[in-house]
Amino acid sequence: MKILPNPQKSENISGLFVIGKNSKIFCENEYLSQAERLADLIYGSCGYFLQFTDVIEEAQIIFSRDDALNDEGYIVMISEGVATVTFKDIRGCFYAVETLRQVFRLGVKQDQITCADCYVEDSPKFAYRGLMVDLSRHFFGLDTLKKIVELMSQVKLNVLHLHLTDDQGFRLQIDKYPLLNEIASVRDGSEVEHDGETYVDDVPHGGYLTKQDVRELVAFAKEHCVDVVPEIDIPGHTVAALAAYPQLSCTGGVSEVRKKWGISKEILCAGNDDVYKFVCDVLDEVCELFPAPYVHLGGEEVPKDRWCNCKLCRERMSALKLNGYDELQTYMIEVFRKHLEAKGKRVIIRNDGVTPTTDVDIVSQVWTPVKRRKGAKAQRGRQIIVSPRKYVHFSRSYSLLPLKKVLRLDAYKGVKKADRANVLGVEGALWTQHIENEQQLFYQLLPRLDALAECAWNKRKKDFKLRLQSRLAYYKRENLAFNDKYLKNKDNLNKNGDTD
Ligand SMILES: [Zn+2]
Structure with a gap:
């Protein structure tokens, strides 16, 4: 069948x-x-x-x-x-x-x-079967997100994870902090690659989801049995927010929404009480909008340079008797975990932000290899979402990540048999640094979405490519961009637009 x-x-x-x-x-x-x-x-x-x-x-x-x-x-x-x-x-x-x-x-x-x-x-084999879409690097609005929800639901995926904030743009209406939308949602240019050369152009890029957009998306997703999980990335990947409210950084010196990709040293100050109030206020508005049981707090790629040189951060660390800046980050996350727990929410963070003192209730999204010893200890006994970038980062080219490689995704790889129950599920990722429009987005996604679903739902079966043909015919009928390398008999779709 x-x-x-x-x-x-x-x-x-x-x-x-x-x-x-x-x-x-x-x-x-x-x-x-x-x-x-x-x-x-x-x-x-x-x-x-x-x-x-x-x-x-x-x-x-x-x-x-x-x-x-x-x-x-x-x-x-x-x-x-x-x-x-x-x-x-x-x-x-x-x-x-x-x-x-x-x-x-x-x-x-x-x-x-x-x-x-x-x-x-x-x-299903896994309760959590997700796809993350990065709205920060390039913004995609309600219509595109609805299309993604529909496609996900057709192959029985059930979590749309929105990466709403990053250095290059803050993409959600927050009433209490209007500059997040006036300033943080627009950048004056973007890093582009052209003929092997990398430079920053001067084309403005902006946009954000209004509260009405989110309500409409969440209702649409619910009809399609999809939960929408919001991500507010902290304490790193926050340059856009800091451009709007520079007093929340350690130096106060952030002046614009970041145009280049990569990792910035500018992060939220961990010693300033206003930062904790700001994040809690933002999370309160987020929780009002998104009924999903999870809130993602990012937590990845946090250079501690600014904290090392900040009086407030150092004071906070010694007052709390913490051992090093990683524990300071863990303390920060813990403050917000408790805030969210009181609202009935569970926190997800990426595995490189997890330390041995991270509360065990926090779910770890494993996207990058876990460091031996320290990393393994931090992950022990914890629920995980499996998202190895080598297998499920769909921003990669098809030559680097062909369909057969996505199909090799094994959620239990490196997980001891006794710990298998801790695997909540799997999630693919669409990072959008180099995805500028809907056409490119769907080309990168389809048909890798189908391969992801095959791995998330049950054991994959060898005849995947045969079963895929009617999905590809559907994409063609719907005028969706997709990689047609996997379509057999390209010119031979029958008159009804189907494959036999
Ligand atoms: Zn600081």
Whole structure:
């Protein structure tokens, strides 16, 4: 069967299922939105709209709940003229419809929908199946993000992580600090590469998500069973915010939003009480907007040069009797962890920001190799999200990161068997230093998103590229940019825009 991502269990049964004009759907009210979604997809494919019935015996498509199934899991049983969909929760119901979309080849024009009888029993290997999009280096607005959410949900990914702030731009409306939007959301130029030469151009770049944008995105994502996890990166990667409020740095000397990429020495001062108030205020507005259970605080790549030379930072460190500046960073993160915990949120930070004194409740996003000894000790007993840059940083060129390499992503690599339960899931990353427009964004993402989903959902299966073909045909129909190197028979899509 051509289902992507590969389900836990699937088999064809002898027999043929036909959806005719008079077929009927039975569904309890609670899940009606999903049954209607299926009816809409069927209408879009073959032009007739199925009726709903209250009498289960009259129905050819039956939706029903079964509390014994796994979270997000479902069973599709198509046999003897009836397609029965069972699930435990709304996500399982949503994913069952996505599987039926593939089994019935919905989206492709058909006179009548037919498929082989079959049985699919499915649930995800990982609860956290994410994609990060960097909105700071280049800004992408609501329409692009909605498209990404839709594509993610079709392959059963469930977390959109937004990298909202960095040196090159602060991308979220914050009412209490209006200069974050007036000043921190715009830069006067960007580092560009041209003919092997690197220079800074003078083309302004700006934008940010308004609160209304976020509300709309979160509601749209919820309909697609996707959580939107916000990231406010601290204490490093904060030059844009510091350009707006330079008094929050150690030197007070930050004068503009950074135009170059790379790592800046300018970071939030760890000894200034106003910094703690500022970050807590920002996080309060963030928590009001994003209902997801996680808030990402970044924490990566923090040069401590400024802290070493700052009277306030040194005083804070000795008052707290801390051993070194890494512990000072950990102290900072802990202040915000407690603030967020009181609001029912859990913190994620990147693994290079995790130290042996980092609270064990903090989730570590492992993107760069963990340092032996000290690093390993810091990670012990901690939940992790696996995002190795060699496998899932989709900003890399396809020559460096071909699809087959993404498919080799192994979330358990280097994890002891006893610690496997600590792997929350996997996440891909779209860093946008060199992604300037939507076309480039989707080209870098597709079809690597499908390979990510294959690894996040279950064990990958060898026939991935075969199952991928109908996804690629879909991208083509939808006019989305994608790497068509993986499309077989490029000129041979049949007249319905499908591959056989
Ligand atoms: Zn300082």
